[in-house]
Amino acid sequence: MTTESVGPESTTERSPWPALWALVIGFFMILVDSTIVAVANPAIMNDLQSDINSVVWVTSAYLLAYAVPLLVTGRLGDRFGPKNVYLIGLVLFTGASLWCGLSESIAMLIVARVFQGFGAALMTPQTMSVITRTFPPDRRGTAMGLWGAVAGVATLVGPLAGGVLVDNLGWEWIFIVNVPVGVIAFVMAWRLVPTLPTHSHSFDIPGVFLSAAGMFFLVFGIQEGSTYDWSGLVLLSIGAGLVILGMFVWYQSWSRREPLVPLGLFADRNFSLANVAITAMGFAITAMVLPLMFYTQAVRGMTPTTSALLLVPMAVLTGVFAPFVGRLVDRTHPRYIAGTGFLMFAVALGWLASVMTPQAQVWHLLLPIGLIGLANACIWSPLAATATHNLPPQKAGAGAGVYNTTRQVGAVLGSAAIGALITARLSAGGLSGGSEESATQQLPEFVRDPFSTAMSESMWLPAVVLLVGFVAAVFFARPGGQATAEAVSAGTETNPERALQD
Template identity: 45%
Template sequence: MAKDQLEPPIIQGGKSYPAMPLPEKQAWPALIALCVGFFMILLDQTIVAVSTPALQADMGASYNQVIWVTSIYLLTFAVPLLVTGRLGDKYGPKNVYAVGMALFTLSSLACGLAPDMFTLIIARGFQGFGAALLTPQTMATINRIFAKERRGAALGIWGTTAGLASLAGPLLGGVITENWGWQWVFFINVPIGVVSIWAVLKYVPAFPPLTRPLDPLSIVLSIGAVFLLVFAFQEGENANWAPWIWMMLLASILLFIWFIRQQSKADKSGNDPLIPLQIFKIRNFSLGNICIAAMGFTVAGTPLPMMMYFQQVHGMDPMHAGMMIIPQAATAAILSPFVGKLVDRSNPNILAAYGFGTVALSILGLALIMIFNLHIVWALVALFFLGVGNAFVWAPNSTSTMRDLPPRMMGAGSGVFNTTRQLGCVIGAAAIGALLQTRLAAGETGAAFGQAILLAVGVLVIGVIASLLAESASSSNSGAKPKKPAQPKA
């Protein structure tokens, strides 16, 4: 990385910013600082689910209230992602990350101290918004501070962090809830959050901000469109897909169309569009978002049928059912760094296609095991290969998706990427949940769980195809338009 150290700093608005990418001795501490917060966000999503029954019993909560503890978090997390990703471009990802982590940490404390369910639900809403502020900044920063030929290794560590969080969540959730009470699944976030803020402020560099204001109408339209879409899918099954749900979905589509039209008008009014439309002319970015939506569909939709199958068919308690994911999470965590290094030496699109294909075959295997009620050991084998597939999806797909974005679009690209993933999650949970309910109503209890997750297999095939259609690094570079020079540093 000697050539990076020789590059002059970037001067903008009379301020000096370090040239990108950073020398690796500075980039790796920054990555570790970001991964601390990333770990906590993912840990919180799984650890809270394990403690939910104890929380419900202690608070005397209704089933609807318990559902909203999760729903409000997902809603306030998913809805503002398009905006919060762009806020990183405007005010600097380091600053937005620190604000988001501070909000997440304080709201975690409020969750643990909540005297009633209403307070807890409100605090969870703020927690979700804090997560929305900081999550897009992680990927945007990694793709700026690491050179293209080293991003795979960095994203491999990022994938390992995700694997460790998914492994630790169910285990820690059970231990903490049993020994100290459900409040401590929130209190544990406080010291981690403080460490994360300190580390990010110390090790993550500042980036030159956007000079023009973000288009205000675009912000309103994006929040309205995503809110209507997410809320409709969240409540659709409970409302038996009543006419008002379909009206919300239609309104969401109309707002998305208006939002797209507004992006082309924003520039003429002197504002920065929330999502520069030229970002979708980058082939790998568009295809990568299709891929991550397919993966979000799978990771959000399949766990519920699997956990219900282990508990209702095989009589496991929640703790032992949660431990069934150990082969998957451990395998993904172990393999991710090696896959990340492999990404830097080979075509990430082929690796991603292999990953999506392996995940699809693993889900298909699990479905057949459930439908034909095969021995439980076969489920462990399928979950092991599911972990292998996961390791080959995240870093390769993220590398390919973000590789060709110019630095000034990293925040917007990260916001789109995370929003697409979350929308995939919401749609996947709703679609597989609705299919599961239909099959259970038909009276096929054991087979219903397997039949429900078959839907994910078809969606994953789309991920395989999209990965294979993406350009390799060499073809992408050779096909670059010569008229587009590198971004000026002043």
């Protein structure tokens, strides 16, 4: 049932671009907060008397609280309007950012990051939903090009802003700076984002609890594995997470109420493959930053700002090429662009891992980092445009929620896995992962080699995961037309199981 509180989905004569620009400010802030902490981790460890494993939870808690609610927050946008849900999330995100900046212990900071992540979860699906509902299919690639460019620029602004703020004002300001930005974003969204028609939905509360519990046990087990020496308790946690997630999928398949994950959406081949690919992308983006920042600061003795400056080529190339790639997506088979991007990204990470030595010249690092930027431009908008091309308007929120959830699930697993791998590799090299001094100042010369080796070996993990994204992209089909969207709509509305079989 649709509530015709406002005009049709097309919003007739109103240009969708001002609304998109208003929304991407908030989306930009969310992405910045996903990366800005990496460069501040050493300072947080020192100031709050923490260790590597605990400080990784500052990122993992945010990503976990971000990922799990996405399945239902996209549906909330359909039910109560994407504009309303976005504004509520923005208020929560901004308030939690201030709380993060005022935290006086690592535990308080982790709790504040949970609330910040939930605010981000309310906001993110609404940006994709508005694009899907206000841009025609043949122009979504261009709109997603802007979305991809914002993602690329955020990869620069996050670490760079983090470095400048940590060096000059303290780590607290990487969060406090969100407050004025959040106020500006709220005013712009309030004025420029249209009020779209709403669609009634029921909410799958058991599904929310099953997905949340499964993800928590899985992430906790992976991230804490090294801390507890991969004991039976850790393996039990991982096993329980996998079993509960399996129960969640099973419950979704037979539930007679409106499911949290409309399985009929996966009847569209490209939607399914795009979700696999974006999971690999979320994993790699999150996992690559942590070992790089520890390497530059602990082995090379760089300041947080100087470390972040190394990412300038990556962000600039992504920001420059993403709009061009977005326009190309509307005319070119997505497998060629996205597949090339994933392959370049994997090669670049392997290249970077091979040159992360104590003696490496800076330009040796900049070349693969620049290649990562070009690869990013070929991935973000093609994946988003391919995933959403055939989504009918009434399923826009659900589809955006699933897509963003899989991206964040990848990021959560990437954060947990890279933290566990770094700790394991440091232990294998005879180093302690809990030493504050190892992160906040340059290491003595005799331990730089084993430390840099541990960081470079860790970089191979996201490189391998990206090959999964490459395989998924290779099997993309050319996006279909409105008939496919109607088929997906019919499949999700009536018989999800039949839609999956078709």
